[in-house]
Amino acid sequence: MQVVVVEHGALAPWRGGLCRLFDAEYLAEHGAWDPEQPYGYAPADLHVVGSLDRRVVAHAGLQRRTIGVGDVDVVVAGVGGVLVAHAARGVGLGRAVLRETARAAREVAAADFAYLGCREEVVPFYRSCGWTRTRVRERSLSRVDGAPVVQEPGPPVLLHPARRPVADWPDGDVDLRGRPW
Structure with missing residues (x-):
């Protein structure tokens, strides 16, 4: 099993x-799939790539961005494109990719927090990897047409400490200032 961080320009x-x-x-x-426009989500600056027997079987993308939380600017590593091939699940590769994603958020992207949205059914996995669920009202730009979108609290949003502990996350609505990851 190998997990590496790759800058987008070296992909x-x-x-x-x-x-x-x-x-x-x-x-x-x-x-x-197009890494420049991954299904309309924001593209990654960094890619965490997992391989088994020299075959790519896992990925997580990160994009460094300053977002608004309440009246505060916060630097995050937005995480998206998290995927482990079905045949490679259950061997710890997902955990290894998320561990390296957290390290890259802190050391490479120099973000205060890692930030991701996901489906409800994968929340337990992220929580078991040290992510913390939060409830936020989130503004972003539509993946389809760039129009403003407001998502009321409810869908999963998770945080991971990077340069700051999750306890330092400010109160207030979140403005992603772009497309979600």
């Missing part, structure tokens, strides 16, 4: 494997 050697990973999961529903 070329990994691109074919990542396309196969994402297309195996999402091609029928969302079309071919």
Whole structure:
């Protein structure tokens, strides 16, 4: 098992494997994966790539961004594109990728927090990896047409400490100032 952090500009050697990973999961529903416009979500600056036997089987993307929380600017590493191939699940690769994602958020992206939204059914996995669920009202730009979107509290939003502990997360509505991850 190998887990590496790759800057977006150096993604070329990994691109074919990542396309196969994402297309195996999402091609029928969302079309071919494009790292520049991943299904309309914000693209990553950094990619955490997991491989087994030199085959790409896991990914998490990070994008450093300053967002608004209440009346405070907060630097986050927005996390998206988290995926482990079905055949590679259950061997600890997802945990290893998330551990390296947290390290990259802190040391490479120099973010205060890692931030992600996810489906309800995967919240227990993220929580077991040290992520903390929070309830926020979230503003972003639509993945489809760029129009403003307001998401009331409810859908899962999780935080992980990077340079600051989660207890330092400010109160208030969140403005992602762009598309979600």
